[in-house]
Amino acid sequence: MKDLFSVKDKVALVTGGGQGIGLMIAQGLVEAGAKTYISSRKTDVIEKEAAALSKSGTCIAVRADLSTEEGCLALAEEIGKREDRLHILVNNAGNNWGAPFEQYPDAAFDRCFALNVKGVFHLTRALVPLLNKAAGDDDPARVINIGSIDGIQAPFLETYAYSATKAAVLHMTRVLARKLAPQRITVNAIAPGPFESKMMHETLETFGDQIKSTIPLGRIGRPEDMAGATIYLASRAGAYLTGLTIRVDGGATTSQG
Ligand SMILES: NC(=O)c1ccc[n+]([C@@H]2O[C@H](COP(=O)([O-])OP(=O)(O)OC[C@H]3O[C@@H](n4cnc5c(N)ncnc54)[C@H](OP(=O)(O)O)[C@@H]3O)[C@@H](O)[C@H]2O)c1
DSSP states (O other), X not given: OTTTTOOTTOEEEEETTTSHHHHHHHHHHHXXXXXXXXXXXXXXXXXXXXXXXXXXXXXXXEEOOTTSHHHHHHHHHHHHHHOSOOSEEEEOOOOOOOOOGGGOOHHHHHHHHIIIIIIHHHHHHHHHHHHHHHOOSSSOEEEEEEOOGGGTSOOSSXXXXXXXXXXXXXXXXXXXXXXXXXXXXXXXXXXXXXXXXXHHHXXXXXXXXXXXXXXXXXXXXXXXXXXXXXXXXXXXGGTTOOSOEEEESTTTTGGGO
């Protein structure tokens, strides 16, 4: 029981780990004792955050653009050069595109699907060999995909491509869970409600009170909420869950079944 929620000495990769929700997750993992890699396109951002997080554990920055298959393969290769196994992959990097229905551009679909869906697939597949090496019957390797409540219910804003990608990633979570279970790799998703981040800053500035009023628990998410759900899924406590989506949303989707 004592170590049930431990991720100590596990090796983790958090994509998009230099800011927002990815940073909340990375901080939780580092402070809980996991050796944590963070990636994104902006080297200065991830290096600065990795240095700050390394004051309470081990955090390493690796640059990656995950909007192409080559970028995903390059990140997997780089992790493979540094580690002989990977216990936890958090597919968090994501992008959004909002525009009115009448003007919603074709390019939004390509951009959002390339990173939010194809990126998750390509990176996970490329890392299966390293995840495999960490996987055991009692403590499987973990893939955790960051979806969104916008993939469960119709979104608050006009984010047609984004919300479709987030529904796609929740379904891909189930598909990959079935595929990878024989290899003792679990695949689950977290669907966050609203959390403060660069992506959400303007929305929360403009509609914060309105959004809060739709959340039964009456507040937006905090870093600990995101870290807690991730650590649960990544520790032995979450070993028997796969193909699931945990909604970390203050009850925002309670009426959605
Ligand atoms: N905040 C919320 O309320 C909320 C709610 C539901 C779901 N989510 C989900 O949570 C995840 C994180 O979002 P966030 O709110 O924290 O947004 P954010 O602050 O904009 O962070 C997005 C992260 O993804 C990285 N990224 C973007 N494009 C990339 C690319 N081509 N290759 C590699 N990395 C890339 C960014 O770093 P670089 O720009 O340096 O590459 C950044 O680290 C997303 O999947 C989002 O859909 C957020």
